[in-house]
Amino acid sequence: MKNILKVSLILLVAMFVFSGCQTALTKEGGAVRIIMKEEPPAGAKMLATIESGMFSNHPSVVSVQNDLRNKTAELGGNLLVVDVIVAKSSEGGITYSGNGRAYKE
Numbered sequence: 835m836k837n838i839l840k841v842s843l844i845l846l847v848a849m850f851v852f853s854g855c856q857t858a859l860t861k862e863g864g865a866v867r868i869i870m871k872e873e874p875p876a877g878a879k880m881l882a883t884i885e886s887g888m889f890s891n892h893p894s895v896v897s898v899q900n901d902l903r904n905k906t907a908e909l910g911g912n913l914l915v916v917d918v919i920v921a922k923s924s925e926g927g928i929t930y931s932g933n934g935r936a937y938k939e
Contacts, residue, residue: 856893857886859900862907867939868899868914878937881909887931895919898932906936913937 874880886892886901898919906914919932 857897857901857904860904860907863900863904866903866906866912866914868903868916870916871918872915874913874915874935874937875939878913878939881906881911881936881938883933884909884936885931885933887929891922891929891931893929895930895932898930902932902934906934909936911936911938913939 884902884905886898886905892898892901899914899916902916903914906912914934914936916932916934918934919930922929922931
């Protein structure tokens with residue numbers, strides 16, 4: 835029984851470590867439309883240029899997109915134009931960062 839508990843604990847810790855700091859998409863962020871490397875539709879108002887992963891790297895491209903969508907929603911926007919997502923290699927593996935522009939349509 836103790837072995838099962840030890841193995842379960844080890845698996846739980848491993849799942850936590852390998853999942854990294856995946857950014858969850860908020861309900862508001864889920865309502866933000868995302869386009870990649872395109873110009874926004876005519877009439878869309880730019881709210882801000884936003885960055886993700888400059889000080890804390892993300893474990894996946896999806897995590898970067900979620901963070902940018904959440905930030906767009908926090909600014910009152912409903913459209914995100916992703917300009918770039920960059921993979922960075924380090925001793926700890928590959929992490930991602932990116933930037934984009936938040937808009938209100």
